Amino acid sequence: MTRPEPFRQVPVRPAPAHPAPTGRRAARRDPVVTGLGLVTPAGPDTASTWAGVRAGLPTAAPDPALAGLSVSLSCRVPPLDHPMLRRRGTVRLDPVDRFGLVAADQALARAGLDPAGWDGSRVAVVTSGAAGGTQTLDQAQARIAGQGPAFVSPYFLTGHLINMVCANIALRYGVTGPALATSTACAAGTTALGIARDLLATGQCDLALVVGAEAAVNRLYVTGFTQLGALSGTASRPFDTARDGFVIAEGAGALVLERPEHAAARGARPLARLIGYAATTDAHHLVAPDPEGRGAERAVRAALADADTAPGDVGHVNAHGTGTRLNDVVEGAVLRRVLPHRPPVTSAKGALGHTLGAAGVIEAALTVLALTERSVPPTAGLTDPDPGVDLDVVTGVPRPCAGPVAVSTSFGFGGHNAVAVLAGA
Template sequence: MIGAPAVAVTGLGLITPAGDGVASTWEQVCRGQPTSAVDPRLSGLPVDFSCSLQEGTLLGRGAPARSTWRMSPVAKAAVSASYDAVLDAGLETASWDATRVAVVVGCGVGGLAQWRTQALRLADKGAASVSPLTMPMALPNMPAGEVALSLGIHGPSLATATACASGASALMIARGLLASGQCDIVLAGGSEMAVDPLTVAAFHRMGALSTRGHDISGASRPFSPERDGFVISEGAAILVLERVQDAAARGRRPRAYLAGCGASTDAYHPTSPHPQGTGSEIALRQALGDAGLAPADIDHVNAHATSTRLGDAAEAAVVGRSLAHGPTVTAPKGVLGHTLGAAGAIEAALTVLTIEHQLVPPTANLDGAVAEGTLNHITDTARPQRVAAAISNSFGFGGHNVVLAFTADPPD
């Protein structure tokens, strides 16, 4: 909602291939250590590696034990991240007004694995073999629905589906819900568990995936001249958002503030970005205007940078053109791979952590010349830096562009 007031980020929940929780993910991202590895689920495919969740990651925590059996992995990931975020925010579900709490969870692919496995059952064994849980496990709104069920939330429960911008879109919608007065607390973010043979085969056929099988740890190479596609990943992130005055009233110090949002559509091509990045530049300038920031106020950019040739080139052009003063740039997908519908939320959470810790993580696998532009890339090691304002970029198939602006201090 353009023109809405800034909101406080009071809690974070993160589940990524770098770790189960905020601290472990942040630590590995700051080390710049890639998580890509051979994935047994993809055995026999032309691309058989991914960034997958670590063994022992507990999905579905916070939900009643009797209910997790019916959830898809993407819903379980959203529930776990939401549970962690609520704890981090210091909220008590037993005492909040559940009618004044909302959930917005972005999901780009959803339960595609359920569709695939059940379609095979139908073809092999007939209709009687299809699971009655197929629909609730496969529908893309169910991560949001299961979060509401698990935490007893009775306010609005929404799903956003803007491909790889879905998680960022969820945060933008959440800010609007708070501004409209429909709720007092929003759990917002994204979840995606799409590492599946069908998904990987489809992306490979498009030419979107890295085929760097001889150097798997170096396969995700944002902004590198040697980049050849993204590495598919999985995970979830949920942020707890509240109005600034409400967080202050309960004595909660925010981690950062979501100060502005911008969104646009390229209307150029179903899967390729506009080569000059005109749509994403519109979203960037909207986010700055919404936050009351000038371009020179931005200290840091968390880039979408998937490691594809066209996408990274367009983003580099936009950042270089719009933020010519040279803010630092990092691209977490070098470590985490591309989590699709969860990426915008995960990277928003990392932007919040960058502001909170005043530390910029490096872009993994960017150890030499960059392909385009003269951006101020952080490489090799994390760099301490004063970051008063930062943006997080998210772009998706369909031409969806969302830019979020975060600040260290509350609005005047």
């Protein structure tokens, strides 16, 4: 089959590979992470997700809803039973909103925050996603085709639009500060972290609830990724010689970021600090990464400069690690150039699959847990490391963190690159 060839832009002159430090950390204090929550195929909460990822347990399985397609493998969230979903107004919510609300509720509980008592004008919500409410869209399309326009639910748009995870969270918790929805494909979760960091730094809020949520496991999206040759029909194998694509997944992650003074004033114990962030764009191709990884490399170097951190201080990397032929080779080359001391590398997608626009927040939360517990999880599905990737990828069992600083990378269709640098509290 001939793969589609999206529009290609004219060559862009690469920027310097070694950006000068921005001085950001000298100007203001880094936000702290005080809470996190996870809803993933490994479990409906943080504890079960972390246990599954640390055990290196793959969650990919044949999906009856995808039967008959060329690829019918997915990573689904197990049934949810959470008090949040028994509240009034949740019956008509799309799964993506349900995932986001449950993850957010977990994060607030972990942070010891009671929304009933906060000043909502000093709180921000920043969400990430790529597809919006796909189940709601499927149902509306079926009704208009089979029964006519009059049978399309008036709740269609509020269930499908990509900003509705953000709107539902703000409405549920009385947030009247900035509420923003980001969509930079598979980099969106890390983009959301960067936006939240800047809202805190500029004084627009005292705390920010960052939520990445995705529920795009449906026949149309799976067909689209299959037509691009991006999906595996067998397993998620990041950095493995036999890798042949990613496994599509659903889920949500949430982090509470706070100005350190705000957290200290209420006696909150920080879990980690967000000390650096950067974003770049390849301007190379709509779906393929720059084969030399120039944009990704600039993002990693700029994030380290923003963090005022030397490459040698990085103790481990939570890699984008999709398991596609191109991404893993390009990312491996970038990490070898920027981090020649070869810190341990892990990819959560071996266990959880690829949650698209939610991946950056989910993986940042896992990075916080790794720093907190000083344990880097293994990469599930990796049995035969590709010598062409040439990274020190953690396999089999967890490995102790090699230092208190970690890098989390996210790269998305459209050439979006976003990198976060996190440090132990």
